[in-house]
Amino acid sequence: MTTYTSYTVGDPIADTKAPDGPIAERWSRRRFEAKLVNPSNRRKHTVIVVGTGLAGGSAGATLAEQGYRVVQFCYQDSPRRAHSIAAQGGINAAKNYRNDGDSVHRLFYDTVKGGDFRARESNVHRLAEASVEIIDQCVAQGVPFAREYGGLLDTRSFGGVQVSRTFYARGQTGQQLLLGAYQALSRQIEAGNVEMHARTEMLDLIVVDGRARGIVARDLVTGQISVHLADAVVLASGGYGNVFYLSTNAKNSNASAIWRAHRRGAYFGNPCFTQIHPTCIPRSGDHQSKLTLMSESLRNDGRIWVPKAKADTRSPDQIPEAERDYYLERIYPSFGNLVPRDIASRAAKVVCDDGHGVGPGGQGVYLDFGDAIARMGRDKVAEKYGNLFEMYERITAEDPYSRPMRIYPAVHYTMGGLWVDYDLSTTVPGLFAIGEANFSDHGANRLGASALMQGLADGYFVLPATLNDYLARASHDAVEPDHPAVAEAVADVEDRLNLLLAIDGDRTPDSFHRELGELLWDECGMARSEAGLHKALDRIPELREEFWRRVKVPGTGAELNQSLEKANRISDYLELAELMCLDALHRSESCGGHFRVESQAADGEAVRDDKDFSYVAAWEFTGSGSAPVLHKEALDFEYVHPTQRSYA
Amino acid sequence: MTAATHGTTSTSTMKLTLRIWRQHSPEDGGSMVTYQIEGVSPDMSFLEMLDVLNEDLILRGEEPVAFDHDCREGICGACGMVINGRAHGPERTTTCQLHMRQFSDGDTIDIEPWRAAAFPVVKDLVVDRSALDRVIQAGGYITAPTGSAPEAHATAVPKEAADFAFEHAECIGCGACVAACPNGSAMLFTSAKVNHLNVLPQGAPEREGRVLDMVAAMDEEGFGGCTNSGECTIACPKGIPLQSIADMNREFFRAATKRRR
Numbered sequence: 001m002t003t004y005t006s007y008t009v010g011d012p013i014a015d016t017k018a019p020d021g022p023i024a025e026r027w028s029r030r031r032f033e034a035k036l037v038n039p040s041n042r043r044k045h046t047v048i049v050v051g052t053g054l055a056g057g058s059a060g061a062t063l064a065e066q067g068y069r070v071v072q073f074c075y076q077d078s079p080r081r082a083h084s085i086a087a088q089g090g091i092n093a094a095k096n097y098r099n100d101g102d103s104v105h106r107l108f109y110d111t112v113k114g115g116d117f118r119a120r121e122s123n124v125h126r127l128a129e130a131s132v133e134i135i136d137q138c139v140a141q142g143v144p145f146a147r148e149y150g151g152l153l154d155t156r157s158f159g160g161v162q163v164s165r166t167f168y169a170r171g172q173t174g175q176q177l178l179l180g181a182y183q184a185l186s187r188q189i190e191a192g193n194v195e196m197h198a199r200t201e202m203l204d205l206i207v208v209d210g211r212a213r214g215i216v217a218r219d220l221v222t223g224q225i226s227v228h229l230a231d232a233v234v235l236a237s238g239g240y241g242n243v244f245y246l247s248t249n250a251k252n253s254n255a256s257a258i259w260r261a262h263r264r265g266a267y268f269g270n271p272c273f274t275q276i277h278p279t280c281i282p283r284s285g286d287h288q289s290k291l292t293l294m295s296e297s298l299r300n301d302g303r304i305w306v307p308k309a310k311a312d313t314r315s316p317d318q319i320p321e322a323e324r325d326y327y328l329e330r331i332y333p334s335f336g337n338l339v340p341r342d343i344a345s346r347a348a349k350v351v352c353d354d355g356h357g358v359g360p361g362g363q364g365v366y367l368d369f370g371d372a373i374a375r376m377g378r379d380k381v382a383e384k385y386g387n388l389f390e391m392y393e394r395i396t397a398e399d400p401y402s403r404p405m406r407i408y409p410a411v412h413y414t415m416g417g418l419w420v421d422y423d424l425s426t427t428v429p430g431l432f433a434i435g436e437a438n439f440s441d442h443g444a445n446r447l448g449a450s451a452l453m454q455g456l457a458d459g460y461f462v463l464p465a466t467l468n469d470y471l472a473r474a475s476h477d478a479v480e481p482d483h484p485a486v487a488e489a490v491a492d493v494e495d496r497l498n499l500l501l502a503i504d505g506d507r508t509p510d511s512f513h514r515e516l517g518e519l520l521w522d523e524c525g526m527a528r529s530e531a532g533l534h535k536a537l538d539r540i541p542e543l544r545e546e547f548w549r550r551v552k553v554p555g556t557g558a559e560l561n562q563s564l565e566k567a568n569r570i571s572d573y574l575e576l577a578e579l580m581c582l583d584a585l586h587r588s589e590s591c592g593g594h595f596r597v598e599s600q601a602a603d604g605e606a607v608r609d610d611k612d613f614s615y616v617a618a619w620e621f622t623g624s625g626s627a628p629v630l631h632k633e634a635l636d637f638e639y640v641h642p643t644q645r646s647y648a
Numbered sequence: 649m650t651a652a653t654h655g656t657t658s659t660s661t662m663k664l665t666l667r668i669w670r671q672h673s674p675e676d677g678g679s680m681v682t683y684q685i686e687g688v689s690p691d692m693s694f695l696e697m698l699d700v701l702n703e704d705l706i707l708r709g710e711e712p713v714a715f716d717h718d719c720r721e722g723i724c725g726a727c728g729m730v731i732n733g734r735a736h737g738p739e740r741t742t743t744c745q746l747h748m749r750q751f752s753d754g755d756t757i758d759i760e761p762w763r764a765a766a767f768p769v770v771k772d773l774v775v776d777r778s779a780l781d782r783v784i785q786a787g788g789y790i791t792a793p794t795g796s797a798p799e800a801h802a803t804a805v806p807k808e809a810a811d812f813a814f815e816h817a818e819c820i821g822c823g824a825c826v827a828a829c830p831n832g833s834a835m836l837f838t839s840a841k842v843n844h845l846n847v848l849p850q851g852a853p854e855r856e857g858r859v860l861d862m863v864a865a866m867d868e869e870g871f872g873g874c875t876n877s878g879e880c881t882i883a884c885p886k887g888i889p890l891q892s893i894a895d896m897n898r899e900f901f902r903a904a905t906k907r908r909r
Contacts, residue, residue, distance in 0.1 A: 062794040077716060078781050080821055081724040097801070133797070140797035142790045142850050144814035151804030169814060175723055176817055183789035190785035198778065221770055250718040284691040289699055290720045391722070394745055397691075460794045508706045510699070554711050559673065560771045562714055563706060 005537050007582060010629040013267070013618055017466075018122040018422035023639055024104070027126040030422065031465050035472035042067035045471050046230040048215055050202045050257050052079035054174070054452055055435025056236030057181030058459030064185075064193035066464060068471075071228055072185070072194055073217060075201045075252060075565075080182045083238060083250040084455060087174025088295040088388075089158060090166035091452040093131040098155060102163040104128045109640050110161050111450060114340060115415075115443020116592035116608060117642040118270070118616070120635060122422055123441045130457035135167055137460055141180040145169050158296065158448045166449045171295055171387050177452055181459070200226075201565070202257045203496075204489045205233065205264045205431065206479075212261075212431035213479045216489045218497075220565065223558040225493055227486055231476040232430045232467060235261060236459065239414035239436035241274065243573045243580070244525070245517025247411035248280060248293045254569040255576050258418050258437050266426040267618035267631060269419035269439030271576070272584035275446055275593045276526050277412035278344035281395055281405075282364040291410040292395060294367075294388055296448045299337045299344070301372040301381070302405070304328050306365050310355035316366055316404050327351055335647040342445045342593045342606075343647060345409035349526045350604070352408070359406040366404035373401065409526060413451060415442045415593065416583075419618040419633070423466035424458060427618075430474070432467065434458035439616065444592025497557050500567045505550035509567040512547045516540070516570070516577055524581050529597045533585040537578065541625055544574040575624055582619075586630070589613045610642050662688040662753040666701065668713055669760045671769050678769065680758070690749035694737065695720060695727065697748055715773040720744040722885065725820030728827065729773050730760040735824040735883040742822060742885045762823055764832035766870040777823045779869035780837060786865035787858040788841040790851050809847050816844040818886040825880035825888075831872030836880040838866050839896030840888045846899055856903035863900055 019029045037045065045068050049060045052074040060072045074082060094107040107128040112119055135153070139145065145167050146154040158166040169176040188194040199220040206214035206229070214229035240255035241247040262268045279294045305324045312319065328347055329336045337344075348365050351357065358364045373381050378401060382389070389400045396406070417440060418426050418433040426433050435455040442450060479486065519539055523532035547570065555561045590599040590606035591613070599607045616633040663686045671678025685701050692700070695717050702712035718726040722745040731737035737746045751757065759773065767775040805813075817840070825836035842859045845851035851858070874893055881890040 058794070065793045076718060076724075076726060077777060078725075078821065080781070080784075081718055081726050083719060083724070086719045086721055086723050095800070133795075136797040136800045137792070137794060139800040139803075140790065140792035140850055142813070142845050142848050144810050144817050144844065144848070146814075147805055147807045147810040149807050151806050151810075152801055169817075172723065172818065175820075176814070179817065183784060184792070184794075186781065186785040187789045187791065189781075198781075248721075250724060251720055252718050285689055287689060287692050287696045287700060289693070289696050292721045391745075394739075394741065395693075395747070397747070397749055464794070506707070508703050510703060552706055554706055554709065560714055560774065563712060 004578070004582065004625065004627040005534060005585065007586065007627045008629050010620060010631045013427070013631045013633050015120065015421045015633060017425070018120070023121060023125045026122050027129055034465055034469035037468050037472045039067050043069060045069065045476070046071060047467065048228055048230040048233045049073070049236060050215065050234065051082065051236035051238060051435070051437070052182070052185065053082035053084035053236060053238055053435060054178055054181055054455030055437070055459040056234070057082065057178065057185050058456050059234055059236060059434060059463050060194055061181060061184035061188050062460055062464045063467070064188035070188070070194040071197070071230060073197045073200050073202055075199065075220060077199050079185060079196060079198060080179065082178060083253050084178045084452070085175045086250065087452055088171045088293065089297055090156065090168035090173045090449040091134065091177065091456070092158070092165050092449045093135045093167055093453065094128055094165060095132055095135060097153060098164045100163045102165050104132070106163065107131060107165065111441065111447060112443070112640040113645065114445060114447040116445050116645060117443065117610070117614070117637060117640070118273070118591055118635065119441050119443030120616070121637060121639055126462065127441045127454055127457050130461045131453050133461060134453065134456045138177060138180050141184060143169065143176045143180040145176070156297070161447070174452060177456065181456070202237070203260065203493045203568070205261045206486055206489045207264050207428060208479050208483060208485045211429045211474070214486070216493045218493070221560050223556070223561065225490060227481060227490060229479050229481070231471055232432065234432045234434060234463065234467070235418065235437050236434045237437050239417065240576060241411045241414050243517070243577055244411040244520050245513045246283065246288060246291050246521070248277065248291050251290055252565070254572070256569050256572045258433065259572040259576050261418060261426065261428065261431060262621050265428045265621070266431055266433070267419040267620050268416070268579060269616050269618050270416040270583065271580045271619065272524065272587060272594050273415035273444050273592065274411060275341060275413040275415060276345045276409045278341055278348060278409050279367065279407045280410035281392060282359055282408040284360060284396070292391070293410070293412060294392060294405065294407060296341070298367060298385060298388060301384070302337065302367040302369050303371055304337050304365055304367055306351045306356040306358060311362070316358070316368070325351070325356065332647050339647045340445060341448070342595070346526050346595055348409055364406035364408045367407045368404035369400060370404070413446055415440060415444060415446055419616065423469065424463055425466070425470065430470065432463060434463050444594055496571070497564065497568065500551065500553050500564060500571070501557055503549065503551050503553070505552045507550045507552060509551055509553065509563055509570050512543065512551060513566070513570045513573065516543060516573060520577055520580070524584050527595050527597050528584045530585065533581050536581045537585065540574065540578045540581065544625070547571065547574055579619060579628065582628070583617055587613055587617065608644065614642070661686070662690070662748065662751065662755070664688055664751065664754070665756040667756065667758045668772070670713070670772055672771065674768055674770060688748050690747070692748045693720065693744055694731070694746040694748065695744050713773065714771045717744055723820060725822040728762055728822045728824055730762065730827060732758050735762070735827040736885055740882070740885060740887070742820070762827035764826045765872070766832060766834070767823060767826065779871070780821050780823060780834065782869060783834065783838055783862055783865045784841060787854070787861035788845070790845055791854060792850070803849050805849060812847050813844045816840040816888065816892060819888055820886060822885065824883040824885065826871065828879040828883035829872065830877055830879065831875060833874045833880070834866050834871040835874040835893045835896070836884060836888055838862050839892040842896045842899055843892055855899070856906055859896065859899045859903050860907065
């Protein structure tokens with residue numbers, strides 16, 4: 001058992017693919033300079049895509065349309081179920097249909113600022129450019145966006161920006177966009193251009209002569225381990241929020257694909273950047289298995305408050321106006337309840353830690369629609385938020401029309417992920433990462449309605465252009481199925497599964513996951529301190545050692561075995577968690593979702609340190625439990641000058 | 649509804665008898681197995697109650713009950729079981745959104761997988777619903793290769809059509825309609841997609857082929873025919889209306905006669 005709190009600093013890395021010159025021309029230039037693969041030669045190239053969410057689904061469909069042979073995987077029973085489906089709010093696009101002064105440049109600016117100046121300008125600008133095409137593409141596919149009576153698309157405003165650029169399909173935008181991508185993918189499956197493997201999970205990456213050439217996967221129904229070889233591998237396997245056990249992610253969303261790729265040489269970027277969403281339904285007890293988001297749009301009309309008195313157990317309607325603290329409106333008078341997510345979450349934690357929280361365990365604040373109902377009438381509120389109110393009541397058995405909702409922050413999204421260059425290539429040539437799986441364009445904090453935009457930009461537009469270049473430049477001799485690198489990857493996977501089955505200990509996989517999650521939530525959640533992170537870094541290796549000694553996995557590997565799936569994923573979380581804590585420890589500034597208690601102003605506001613930390617932390621794996629190597633990618637801001645964010 | 653005390657977490661817990669379908673593999677014959685479970689909180693979701701049972705089974709050295717689930721917020725469509733004879737149980741929602749406050753202390757609850765010819769059992773409560781994917785593959789899309797799209801506002805879509813499309817596009821593909829139907833028919837599922845796409849101007853060029861091909865695929869997969877029993881719409885967690893089937897039938901006849909001309 002080893003503990004690491006130190007690391008070595010390796011060579012800096014540069015994003016060598018982003019062209020220089022005026023930012024608005026960089027993407028066009030990159031596309032023009034990229035080599036193309038002759039259409040008649042594309043069929044000779046096989047591309048593996050892991051995941052079928054917005055990024056993977058759109059990439060698989062598009063690459064197949066271009067003529068590549070696509071082999072695609074998802075752990076779900078159908079590609080339609082990827083967790084992008086649960087996104088509620090909407091998707092941003094700089095269409096300026098409202099004539100309210102929006103532009104590609106403004107979306108770019110808002111995203112860089114919202115990310116607290118920890119994202120790469122070139123990438124973010126490209127994202128803003130692609131946003132416009134995404135809406136066109138989705139409308140052509142039949143995505144039923146909300147429309148005005150004149151038949152044109154409706155938009156709404158979202159998350160503290162000053163324009164109305166969010167396109168939506170009621171509270172189910174993610175579902176509708178995902179079904180659009182799924183249907184495009186289905187057309188390619190039927191056409192024989194995509195070989196789809198559902199209920200199949202990637203368990204390792206095959207690297208031959210320094211290039212990604214395939215994956216090892218497990219058929220979740222039969223347990224069969226299979227090898228799939230290709231000319232390039234695309235990971236679109238989502239984020240790693242489930243490392244916290246309780247999150248808004250789907251139960252089976254996991255980090256194994258990206259973590260195994262990291263172990264095979266792909267650097268991991270900014271692992272400590274996690275987003276904790278302020279408006280989720282609080283946990284109701286120890287049995288809690290996941291947390292449910294209540295759309296951020298509720299903050300447009302709901303007022304957030306806690307009782308002024310500590311441990312006030314009165315029913316909310318018994319607490320007079322004068323005894324309520326509308327703390328966001330008090331602290332941030334100009335943005336009020338609409339401050340960015342990281343700020344709203346931290347403020348809720350502060351008031352709850354101070355003893356003002358409501359509901360079970362004092363882990364909740366009120367989101368009150370009383371004033372909105374008085375102002376707009378119950379019917380109008382129902383029209384806007386009816387489905388969310390219904391969902392809340394179903395889960396809590398409380399009626400939000402007559403009693404304020406209780407909300408509390410929950411882990412929602414991970415800005416960190418595999419480091420990628422401008423071409424979305426990881427540090428392993430031939431291995432690409434798209435969507436939430438990469439460290440992405442959101443810096444240290446993602447704005448609302450930007451995740452869907454990024455997933456689809458990567459999958460429909462960016463990757464299909466840059467992958468061409470990679471395939472055109474590299475020569476791809478066929479890899480023999482008995483190549484030593486293949487045999488080694490298969491043996492690693494089998495050994496690991498066999499070991500998990502053989503331990504036959506006395507603790508369930510979930511019991512370890514819960515313990516790890518609580519530790520991370522306490523020490524690497526909304527507020528992080530040097531002492532707390534050291535505590536976590538001491539405890540995680542112990543827990544990992546205990547896991548490999550005491551975990552109990554019933555059944556065999558040659559069947560549908562959900563306990564084995566879980567245990568295998570948890571074994572990866574037990575390594576990833578350590579890297580997250582180390583990253584959080586080393587970044588002694590506060591920025592975006594990463595709040596270090598040591599780096600705050602007298603009024604409690606986060607203090608960023610641009611002099612020392614204006615870089616992406618890209619970590620290189622050196623072995624389980626062994627100190628990783630830090631490679632820094634310096635961030636230059638030519639167009640959006642870093643300022644301390646202020647929402648007061 | 650046996651509601652918990654409003655506004656507070658109920659401290660009283662329930663003791664329940666569960667009779668669960670256990671089937672080790674597609675080839676095995678399965679059977680109902682009885683389990684006792686205590687300490688069930690009314691605030692638990694139905695799947696959290698099964699989580700508790702499974703944790704207990706693992707520690708006792710028995711195999712936990714396999715079931716499909718993922719988002720646990722009613723949108724991915726992965727979960728689904730027949731609870732006391734009803735697809736997704738007593739409320740019109742997905743199994744993951746069903747809460748134990750719908751049950752009472754001392755209840756016996758029967759839990760079975762979806763039963764339909766086109767959905768073979770994989771293990772315990774897990775079934776193979778890939779037939780639904782193949783119905784979509786047969787025509788449940790609009791051909792619009794990436795990059796070929798015109799400007800989004802080039803074609804206005806009347807709000808009524810957009811709303812109608814959305815209401816049908818809400819289908820989550822869980823398969824409850826098939827499980828609830830005495831004939832194991834997938835008409836509600838198929839019609840939801842046909843109606844979503846056929847009402848939109850973008851879907852018009854492929855309108856006839858879509859409905860004919862999807863209905864043919866549905867028949868090939870072994871789904872039964874519709875006899876208007878209406879069980880599907882009652883079980884549908886998204887409330888896809890029975891009218892959807894009639895609308896698809898109209899599309900089908902229109903397409904069939906047009907093809908013949």
